[in-house]
Every structure is written in structure tokens, then in C-alpha cells.
Amino acid sequence: MSSLKHFLRFTTASIVSLALSCSTSFAADKEKVTVFAAASLTNALNEIGQQYEKEHQTKVIFSFASSSTLAKQIANGAPADLFISANQEWMDYLIDAKAVNADSRITLLKNTLVLIAEKNSPLNEVTLNSDWDIKAAVNGSRLAVGDPDHVPAGQYAKQALENLNLWKTAEPLLARANNVRAALALVEQGEAPLGIVYSTDAKVAQKIKIVATFPASSYSPIEYPSALTQQQSTDCAKAFNQYLQGPSAKVVFEKYGFGVN
Template sequence: MFRSLLFVSLSAVTLALAPVRAVQAQEEVTVFAAASLKTALDEIAAQGGTPVRLVYGGSSALARQIQQGAPAQLFISANTDWMDVLEADGLIVAESRIDLLTNRLVLVAPADSDVAVTLAPGVDLTAALGPEGRIAMALTESVPAGIYGKAALSALGIWDSLAERTAQADNVRAALNLVALGETPLGIVYATDAVAEPRVKVVATFDASLHAPIVYPAAIVTEGDSPAVRAFFETLQGEAAHEIFAAQGFGFAGGGD
């Protein structure tokens, strides 16, 4: 009788602890991602499933943190160059690397602005800026959105006239915020940023031929590889995530709409 009661008691304890163990077994995955992905990734993470810690910033800053040993497990960059650097350093799982998303570059203004611009070679953006205004951009020497923006302005033949009139921010969402707050009359951001911010409007879209293709590569960080990371990575490539990315204006490197 005593043995039967003991068995029942131990069984009850085991069953009671099972949910706790299941919760403990759910590893939190740390994702370092380009700032332009924030709205979409926040929504994907909120769907449940694998617990996720999302860290956003300029791709260059995030890549440098990974080089310095930051505990990232999955990295999504806004250009291929920084992913190439990490791959050359052996800091990502090479076989996991994919081109996940694409984007477009746009010129934005505050939503109540009446500015009109046609992005043709030699266009005079200084007139749209006025005597004191600046054009908001991400850092043009290191952050992908800024690099793409500088390339586009250079291709139009107007970078030299604007170089001293830029307001450069640490990442593209910070540049977007300058326009949203009315601190600058114009800004260069991704099309997806404009979708996410109702306080700005798109004035013009840069032709894709004016800059390198805007591609978001993603890969597992070598020191952070785990089944949980791979499960979340698969989630990002699934149909539900695809719909969220598309709603935010992203394109798909694999040819999807």
C-alpha cells in the first residue's frame, strides 16, 4: 500500500513539473537585425512559438558587436557586405546563409509637406530643402541605407551639392524619425520604413539602377547555433512570416511578390 501511494505521489510531482520543464526547455533566441526590420520582426515574434530577443541597429554596428563576441544567434543584415565580413571571419554558419528579403529606396517628407520632387539626373534638391534644411540619411560610410543613399545621389550627379547638407543618423529608423518629427524636410529611407511611419509620405522612389541591389542576407551565428535558432529561422521563411514581410513592403530574394 505504501509503495502504491509513493508511486502515485511521485507520478503527481512528475506531472506537475512537466510544464515547468517545458518552459525551461524553450530557449530564448537572440536575433541581431537591421533597424529597418523592426516593425515586421516585432509582429512575427509576437505570434508566439520560439521566445525571441530582438536587437536592432545599423548593420555595421551589429556586425562589429558580433565580431567582438556579442551573444547573437541569428544575424539579418541590410546588405551583403557586412555578412561577407562575418563569413570571412568564420563567425556565421556558411551553409545557413540565405538572401531573405529585398527593399527599395525612397525619398520621404513630413506627411503635411507640399514638396514635389522628380528624381532625374541633376535634380536640385537644395531648392526643396530651403535655405537651412537638411536631408536625413543613415551614416553614409557604414550603414547600408546611407551607403545606398549616397550611391543614388552620386549616380544622379547631386551628391557633391548635398554632402554638407545631410543630417546623418546611426541607423535608418533614426533618420526616418528626423523626418517624422519635422526636424528635416526630406530624408532617404527604405520603402518599408515609409509604410511603418504614418507621419511621413513618399515623395519619390529611387530607380533601382542607381544603387546596388538592396538585399537582406540572414545567417546563423556560429557560436549561437542551436535547434531553437534553426526553428525560428525556419519560421522567418514560412508563409505567415512571408505575409507579414509583404504587408510591410518587403520583396523576396527568391522571386516572390
């Protein structure tokens, strides 16, 4: 017990020390923290960022998009301080490119995959198995997903549909979106009757409902790794990175439905 107390005191002292160092730097140089993060993190991170700014008087700037888009931007020199991906592969890509600090990499969050419909849809429940008639379900329209060629949510969706023996039928019916929030919007706006998104996206949407949850065994674990960029490991970036792993951020992440490691 004494060892645990010592560890907690040490960790808390480290966070406070970094925050004080960052505050001093911010006051002198107007330094900011720029975070590139997967689109599915928009609501949670915006709330955490506002909370952090009030507590630490440090400006936090977010850029949200598909993990693939952001990873390529960072690899090409975009000035990010921290990257949070919606899958491990795009973080691997940046580590191979030596564009992030591999030693700072952690798996921050987890998520799950769901099938959604517009809130007023007559469809209320779908049994996800090889007998599901996707063509009849979309009724001449499309199934909205993140583009499986590069968007993590779409890649997880493809895995799930393949494992349920549905991919061959589903592929020509896809409405391929640039990120998971764009796929969500297609269903919200009535452009597509069904979509595959993360459960956290469904949680924040007002105009949709969940009609099925994909079996966890049908796709790889949905994990969100984070890492400091190689070129921008400032005290402010380190302090915010630690804050994301702390209890205040955990409360917000869990509020939005994320699993926290």
C-alpha cells in the same frame, strides 16, 4: 508533382521536428532565441516574433540597430543566435571573421529606396535627376540619411545620388543618422524637410509621405541576408530561422512591403 509533394512533406516534417526539439529544450533550459536585425525590420520582425511565440512557446528576443553596429557586436562575441543584415557587405564581414555559419546564409528579403517629406510639406513630387536642386529643396536645412560611412541605407542613398550626379551637392547637406529609422525620425519630427529611407520605413510611418522613388538602376539591389551565428546554432535558432523562410512569415513581410525571395 509527386517529387514536389515529397519535398514539401519533408520540409514540413523538418520544421515540425525542429520546433518540437526546441520546445522541449525551452521547457527544460528556458532557452531563448536572440536575433540581431537591421533597424528597418523592426515592425515586421516584432509581429513575426509575437506570432512565433504564441505558436511555439519560445521566447524570441530582438536587437535592432544599424547592420554595421550589430555586425561589429557579433564579431566581438555578442550572444546572437541569428543575424539579418540590410546589405550583403556586413554579412561578408562576419563570414570573413568566422562569426556566422556561412552554410546557413540565405538572401531573405528585398527592399527599395525612396525620398520622403513631412506629411504636411508643400512638396508633393520630386523628379530625381541631375537637374534637381537639392539645396533649394532643403531650404537651409538638411537631408536626413543613414550615415553613408557605415549604415546600409545611407550607402544605398550615396550610390543613388552619385549615379544621378547629385552627390557633390548633397554631401555637405546631409544629416547623418545612426540608422535608417533615426533618419526617418528626423523627418517625422520636423528636424529635416527631406530624407532618404527604405520604402518599408515609409510604409509604417504616419507623419511622412513619399515624394519620389529612386530608380532601381541607381543603386545596388537592396538585399537582406540572414545567417545563424557560428557559436549559437541551437535547435531553437534553427527552428526560428526556418520559420522566417516559411509561409507565415512571408505574409507578414509582404504586409510591410518587403520583397520575399
